[in-house]
Amino acid sequence: MSLLEVRKLSKRFGGLLAISDLDMTVEEGEIRGIIGPNGAGKTTLFNVISGTHKPTSGDVFLNGDKLTGLRPSRIAGKGGVRTFQRSAMFSDFTVLENVSIARHLHARESLFGAIVGTARGMEKANEGRALEILEFIGLTAFKDELAPNLSHGHQRALGVAMALATEPHILMLDEPVAGMNPAETERMTDIIRKLRDEWNITILLVEHDMKTVMGLCESITVLNFGKKLAEGVPAEIVSNPEVIEAYLGSEDILGDDDFAA
């Protein structure tokens, strides 16, 4: 059984069919990239899988459990967690507190417990785990910094740390290296690789930076107009004429007769 299975998925916004009849599977332990030109439906696919949007038709399964129609918090509880394109964080809190809040699923507290303060031991263990995650991501030095004071690269890393805090089976990264400088990009790709190798987390990522995608992913799904255009290992994708056309556009578009410039 595949870890993630997308069956006949469609999502319509008004007149626009953002995803149409998409089938896709992701195996346990993969690093899968999703690419495609702007407006191809990549982010919509993420939104539907993670529960932020409801699909118009079709289903999503994680470990055989149906995710369709569940809210993101429930899907996170089942092990499917996403990050955001923008830097998303709880801005009134420190870095450590952000990760600690994201441990919600594993450190729930009852109303009574909160008032009486019975959860001290659990909080300790929880904070220990949060610190481990920060160490792994390389943010330990900033743990007491307010999250909005971090640099862009560190804020994006914090986003990944918060997703990890939920202990996911599959981590969906929405443009993890967007807006990063080369050094930051390098660090982030290392982290992603280690997540799979050492933490056994399956990775699904949408990314525009082709160098990163080609270097990091073992398999790639190309979307265009909400449909699957191609799927395969990076070498196949790069040499696929349809993909090149989708990306660079075709000169044929202009028609030979009026193409004179």
Next chain:
Amino acid sequence: MDTVTLIQTLLNSVVASSIYALVAVGLALAFGVMKMANFAHGEFFMVGAYCVYVLYALVGLPFPLAVILAIPIVALFGLVAERLIFRPTRKNILAGFMATAGLAFILQVLAGQIWGVGIAKSIPTPYMGAADVGDATIGWQRLIVIPCAFAMLLALRFFLYRVKLGKALRACAQDPEIAALQGIRTNRMTALAMALAGASAGLAGALMAPIHSVTPYMGHGVILIAFVVVIVGGMASIEGAILAAVILGFIHTFVTTVTDNLIATMVGVGFMALTLIVRPQGLLGRERA
């Protein structure tokens, strides 16, 4: 319900719907443009009523002239509210909204201090007598509300759909950034929206002055109904507000006839709660993407 009561109630429903529509349309318009929500909208209604009290009952101008003058006067209040409250708080609509609760307080106190808090102002009925509709009768004073409200709503519609400035206002409500790219000055449009909101609420108040009792606190009941109408209609939708005004106007009048006013208001609020559960975006509101 016998036929006479039925006709009577139907006519009253149309009167109520007209007033609701006048009050709610301005609220929806201002909310559509730059998300301005005015808690003092009921007090604008009150100011409109006081305009008629002063100009007609005290100064002695003819009633139609007093009503017509109330429109620009209250529109001016809208302009001032936009400039002094909504523009400085544009980044936070909730702050602007709460600040207008303060404005409501201020207008109430001013009205009370100038014209007295105690008893309601009685305004001599300008149009005595009643019209016979079948076997039912309805006072002229109520009946004239209908054409006046219709005229105002039609004028508003004409302005929004036929006049360039009105179209620009709609453009601004749909996408302020793109409207600015066409050279439309958004600051002017927000001022215009608030002026129109004031104008329609002022007219409603002016028309109701001889029917309603004129007190500094008469805005309270109005704002509740206006909010219910706007939520049911879909917040920023003018058409939605008018549709909801008609629905709630009929519900209110019929329930009032069968039971009483308070229960009718409760049914109205209950209808709002139901709408929120079944269709959170309101009758004609657009779904958030």
Next chain:
Amino acid sequence: MSAPEEVANTGLASATALRRFAPLLLLAAVLAVLCVLGFELRPYHRELAIVFFINVIMVTSYRLITTTGDWSFAHVVLMGAGSYGAALIAKHAGLPFGVVVPMAGITAAIVGAAFIIPLLRTAGFGFFIASFAMGELVRLIWVKVQFPFGGTRGIINIPSPEIVGLRLSPPVPFYFTCFIVMLAAVFIMWRLDRSRIGNAWKSIHSDDLLAECVGIDVARYRSLAFITGAFFAGIAGALLAYRMGSIDPRNFDLTTMIYLIIWVVVGGTTTFWGPIVGLVVVTIAFEWSRPLLEWRPLMFGGVLIFFLIFLPGGLESLFPKVGNALRTPPGQQFQRLRTWFTTFASRT
């Protein structure tokens, strides 16, 4: 280590200790003063203090709801639900004070739970006005229904509070009763604010989509905040019912709600203590303005507008500024004042 250095170090240590314990000392001092005042105050001022305690519960519970980003306009009506609950239970069931007060809280929580079902569909501005309409609905029921709510006349002859045969109704015992209930309520809400649940609420305010995606059930936690806030508003309502001996729907009208908002806006909602500071300041100003009775709503309406436009963070946002000012030399302060003034002048 040379002697002067050592002295400097211990000086530093005691300074940090002072900073750490200063708030506690301040709190202890305030509580001690309030205890003494319970015996020493003149009757009028003691009554005022009792109302103040009730209002402290109100602002703190209101702030608890706003930590999720939801500004409710029904909080005073929920307090009323507590008052009516307490009055009816005390009058008809004849239960003692110690049972009635929590039951009043539960009554308000149940009404709050009914409110939150449609309100969850709304956010921000929609939440505000929908909650206003829901609150008015309940208030109209009180106005309308003669039995058991007594219509516009409300409920009169509420039995005086008693606990294990001890009469709490005389001014001094009642002062301390309210004082203790307030302390307990504020303490519980303070613990909640500091807990993981409180953090979940604040995270929803900060970014509800992110909160949902890291596993926080946003609808559930918004409901929890609203219902918990309602519970404490109900407790405050019970105290109010006992203090007044009779209640009617006008006690819980729009004006009262706007005053609650003024307290909270003046104080600010970012910190736990902000709303209480706002309440203290506005209460004092309110008393001073007694000679200008009829102009009062106008003044406070103006205060509300002023704060929302010029000091949207409330008085609490000045605390760090005051702290900084005390630490910076006067020359720099003057400089800062000048830049502040020029930016202020250019903004208006």
Next chain:
Amino acid sequence: MLLELEDVSVRYRKIEAVKGISIGVGEGEIVTLIGANGAGKSTTLRAISGLERLSGGEIRLEGKRIDGSSPERIAGLGIAHVPEGRRVFPMMTVRENLEMGAYLRKDGDALRADFEDVFRRFPRLQERANQLAGTLSGGEQQMLAMGRALMSRPNVILMDEPSLGLSPIMCREIARIIRALHTEKRTIVLVEQNARLALALAQKGYVMETGRIVLEGPASDLRENDKVQHTYLGVA
């Protein structure tokens, strides 16, 4: 140069989206900005039309500085912006959308001629003149957004990703229209992801990468350049 950007920087809170770029656009020229997503192309266009404030540099139109003016003022100076994702006014008819494009104009007769001109260019729009813009297809909305820009009789047209999300047939149609505009000596700044299309249409091109211009030159040179392909697909 009709439109000049000199050392322009734009900053969103922490990130510098555009880092000191200089661009020159001559009269009657099509100049294209190409590059991967997030390279700062759209931000550059938004800066020109006043939707973003500059954190450094200058923008000049006919030698006069326009940076720091409001979008309304800049629209009045003759810069029309066809925004990314079309962004037509969805609840207004096609005709009303076009009227909004001509909002600042007061010349009635010429205006009527321009309506006809737009309808001649885009016959599909004439067929749907009284339809709500929100109900149009993506390609039709793109035409409407272009028509709306033309209605202001602009000196410079900024086009942000006109081929985005359009089918190949539609892309071809849009390309044909841009080409026609060029023969009429219109000045266009074209932002495109579809690099081949853009370079086929333009005379001059700038390749952007993370806020900087990494390549510039005549479009014909860029078309032959391996590095352009490299920037897009990451092929070594």
